[in-house]
Amino acid sequence: MTRRITRRAALGIAATTALAGCAGPPTAAPSSSTTTRVTTTPPVTTTTTTTTTTTRAPGSPAVEVVRATSGRPEVALTFHGAGPLEITRQVMALLAQHNAKITVFAVGTWLTDTPDGARMVRDGGHELGNHTWSHPDLESYQPAPMLTEIERCRDALSKVVGTPGTFFRQSQGQHATARELAAAGKAGYATALSYDVDSLDWTDPGAVAIRRATAAAEAGSVVSMHLGHPGTVQALPGILTDLANRGLTPVTATELLR
DSSP states (O other): OOOEEOHHHHHTOOOSSTTSSTTSOOOOOTTSOOOOOEESSOOTTOBOOSOOOOOOOTTOOOEEEOOOOSOOSEEEEEEEEOSOHHHHHHHHHHHHHTTOOOEEEEOHHHHHHOHHHHHHHHHTTOEEEEOOSSOOOGGGSOHHHHHHHHHHHHHHHHHHHSOOOSEEOOSSOSSOOHHHHHHHHHTTOSEEEOOSEEOOGGGOOOHHHHHHHHTTOOTTOEEEEETTOHHHHHHHHHHHHHHHHTTOEEOOHHHHTO
């Protein structure tokens, strides 16, 4: 990918709330402009290898992983973690019915406001990761507040579910920038997990459109989805059925990249 554009800018759609989806309006960045960013140089550390174990010194930049290349018939459904508890409960129930596992990238404010949602994810045998404290346009932040965004979510994860999570995911961008990778590494994360398939459920296009978008997933794909959107709940049974019909098993990101 040669351009980094927030999905809001790419599609020209403004979300109605900061936690409604990964393209929501950014929280005001301390000592920095909140202008939508476009970066023309992609991070050089992007990889599609299947391993999440890297030889790296403590605090060195994280490595971005986009998808797996093992060839195993598995996919990772990854969810932006925010929204009402009832929607989380519905998603967990559907996943249990289909024996599917997911990874939820929790937003820190959701962790503190709705801790039972994160615990529900954990108790269902799913995985949790770090999606920043307030889901801002992270790249617009100066280094210190950028690091704070990641560390606050890390600490909230540890407090609520007992682990900081294996993976970090940048907010408001499909791919991590070099600055974001550096901050994630300082916060203790070896891997920034991006994705190769966007379900576009954050735009609330309807269940049919969401299901159609996720049909692009193939063996090794990492799919971006969202808790907090009723359309996602409506689309999920069909998505899980479609994957099963194609011989693809939804697993956690750790399992996908083993």
